[in-house]
Amino acid sequence: MPAEARALPGMRRGARAPADRPVRVVARGLGVRHATRRVAALAAVDLVVERGERVLVTGASGAGKSTLLAAVGGLLDPEGAEVSGELTVDGAPPRSARGRIGLLAQDPDSQLVMARAGDDVAFGLENAGLPPDAIWPRVDEAMAAVGFRYGRDRATSALSGGEKQRLVLAGVLARRPGLLLLDEPTAALDAGGAALVRDAVARATADRASTVLVVDHDAGPWLPLVDRVVELRPGGLVEHGPGWRPPERAAGLGLPVAPGGPDLLGAERAGFTHRGAAAASLRPTDAALTSGRVLAITGPNGAGKSTLALLLAGLRRPSTGRVVAARQLSDGVGRGGRDPYRWRAADLVSRIGTVFQQPEQQFLTGHVRDELALGPLRAGAGTGTAHAAAAALMERLGLADLAEANPYTLSGGQQRRLSVATALATAPRVLVLDEPTFGQDAATWRALVALLAEQRAAGCAVAVVTHDTDLVDVLADQRTTL
Amino acid sequence: MTAAVTGPSPTVPMARINPVAQLIAIGVVTVVLLAAVDPVTPAVVVAAELCLLPAAGLHRPAALARRAWPLLTAAASVGLVNVALSGTTTPMAGLGLALRVLGLAVPGLLFVASTDPVRLADALTLHWRVPTRFAYGALAALRLAPLLAAEFESIRLARRTRGIEAGRNPLAAARLLAGAAFALLVAAVRRGSRLATAMDARGFDSGIARSNARGSVWHGRDTATVAATLAVCGSAVVLSVATGNWAPVFAGG
16 A cells, blocks of 8 residues: 555656546527627527537537637637626636637647647647656657657658648647637548548547537538537527438539530640749649539649649649640730730639639738629729629629628638639639638538539539539539549 | 748757857857957958858758858958948958958858757747747747748739739839738738637646746757857957957947
8 A cells, every 4th residue: 555655646647637627618698799790699509518528519601600619718809709698617717717628720730839749749738837757758648649640750841731730639638628629620621631630539539538529510520429419500509419410512402514615725734843842743734624514623632733723724834734725715815825824914814713722812802892893893894894793793692791891801601702703703714713612611512512503504614623522523524633 | 941940950960059059159259250350350260160061061062052142142242342432441351341241140050050949949948038938939930931931922823813913014013012911911910810829728828837848958068169169269369469460340440
């Protein structure tokens, strides 16, 4: 017995202290209203999450999922948000329990702090003031728990998105949080990376030492991992029973088709290497964009899919091979002949519409209405025509109520619809879209797919860079795998 | 370039010297060279600095040229402009001025090439009690720099997709650049606030005294580095005085 007693302090370091046990979250009649908005972001939410339980909160884009997570995490700005009702983490207000709450957000690049993997995991432990000799064993333990395959000295910049996100998770778990909050942690990752992260969450929380709250509009992949699912709806929270499955987003879509037409744009052995880079971003590739057809460009991260999109869109000059427009497309351009890269922007915008992965990068004005009228104006349309086109598109895409809103303040789904609409506003005959369905909820997904099918039926040639297998299944007529 | 700034520790021999010792050495060299306007003092100091280039991994002429060309251009132009525009500056004095610029700048080159930013933050907070909030906050911000460079390129291309480009009009080009810079600023603020939330959530700057997992040790070789710097600068001044060239900047000359 005495020997055991003496061994105890040493053992305690590795063991879980009583304060580390999982927490219980209680919300009763919880409501949140952001100071700048008239409508409440969250209303009448009742939710109890027991110790060690894993709960998924799902719901459409803009339903208040992220607001709920921020409230539970004590991350709401007290001046920017008005909170009503009751919300406690182990009986205390979330803000005072901050040290026991771990958060994994969407974008790994905005969460990594250090240049070396081990240092990054140690960061949160240093902040807790742990002595150095207690830090490294816990770092190794956390890295093993998430299945991180590299050593402590691995450069974080050399990791893929999924591996980075795993590392961020290790850094969160190293602090042994009583509550782990996951805010759409796979939304910025490809399918392989998303699977890596879910696998890491499952492994690392298998001991039920943390209560887990996941927020994701894409419920399906989390179902094997969680104990129950609740859905945020405008009226409040709905509890789904065991065996619940999310509705198939691709079900019942009657998409118009069209006869194929002539080729409008082609890549001929087109490749691209950044100046000074050792390896090519895109190896010589052939692709043809055909009127009335959708071409899906697929392949793993880093294969050059987005680079091919930039070449086809006339935004980069191929360093080998060429991109050539058909005469039908290049007819009437002021400069550059059949080479889209040399066209004036005003000629380009009415011929090739491009949608980037990040909608915000393409917004230029302060109002949704002006954003939609901009393209036609630049292409030489009159003010009246441009605004009529903008009004028609807003009506068509359910953005009419937001005509005066600032594009930056829209939800993710609304921004995505707006960015596609801006590309359509000039009625280009070629559309190039980079991951248009990334992180979109089912409703936005269906709206986008219908919109693209409509463009195809109207004779548009569409190229889509995507990881989304559902999108490829329902829409692609041709495929290029890099 | 950015990758070299933010990547993990360079494995060059000079990386073994504590960053704080390197900063002290830079301080000594700076004070001595700012005080001396003769050609001999900077010549001795520059000669010693050049001997250290291999220790910072800058022995290959190509690697050196890539990092040092702006510096060499600046040093040469300072010398030439002084000789050309001032009637009283002799070519020898011009050479002295050029060497002085070089002697002041090469230590910075050595420091950047051999110092891991994380070790620097560790050393600054542990030896000089620089607030951790500042040191590690700056470190995290540094990591975002290459991401912002990529973001700026995307914003620039995105403008063309909306039908906007400057063409040959310099006024339009300036306006376009200002717009893109603003968009970049918005992106940077958003990314920065997300990073701040993530750091907050991991207990950064929460009022608890921060520990340091790596530590930062002051070795005998660090003392030796500072001593050697003092010795080189001392002998440079002595040589300068002995050869009758010594001309301190505050001597009314």
